[in-house]
Amino acid sequence: MTAATPAPTVPRNILSIQSWVAYGHVGNAAAVFPLQRLGFEVWAVNTVQFSNHTGYGAWTGSVFPPELVAELLDGIEARGALPGCDAVLSGYMGSEGTVAAVADAVRRVRAANPAALYCCDPVMGDVGRGVFVRPELPDLIAAQALPAADIVTPNQFELELLTGHAVHTLDDALTAAHVLRGRLNPGGPRVVVVTSLIREDAPEGGIETLAVTGDGAWLCRTPLIPLDPPRNGTGDTIAALFLGQMLRGASPAQALSLAMSALYALLDVTHRAGTREIQLVAAQNEFVQPTQVFPAEQVQGGVA
16 A cells, blocks of 8 residues: 655744835845745735835835735734734834834734744844934834844844944943843843944954844854945845744754855855845755855853
């Protein structure tokens, strides 16, 4: 007799609330595909639909009303799907209403599945560009989104903005990250991932990302690839990759190593291709198994 074919494993589910572009890769267009390659079903809720990212200086398209987030969640809930939602991922929030809509979406998902994680990428600004969102948004994100978050992925500029702590050294970064950890969901893992960390006491020629938890802190360093201008969408991709690896059972240190190794490969492929947009499709196998794995070095032990 022929052995019965085992039933396929049902993928886990992530609700991703972000922007969308038709051309290129930022927001959901940068996060959904890597998560799918890691084996997740992604329920994408788009807050805008633009022709391309705004880094080009011109674009077409529309910003969707914040009420659309709740409306789409109503439809998902009507299918009885919310108890199967394992995580919520949010990125750029363009208005006060969107921040409130995301916070309400997290509340609704957790009401159906209290174990669901929330990863917040607090997109607000960057070194050189400063704050590029509406001036009221940093305070709103801090007040409404961060208290619900289990994982937060600010870049160095956003970490300083959210905490009021200047970051020049590794100790500065650790201090600021722990301040931010204290504001996250007290019932969750409270993980802070600081991307694009540039510090005075680092070796030259690299770029670092720091992951800080209650059990310790880890630093992952990769070579600095000379991309000028810096490619849009990398922050959206790293947030998705880190969350995905955590949901697959990796520790924060392992998730940091795997996510940063995959991102390095993506940027290397992009650099060699000489393209303005990150090459998600060409680098897709790297999301699952990076060719070169950069280790995460522990730089601090556990804290109370």
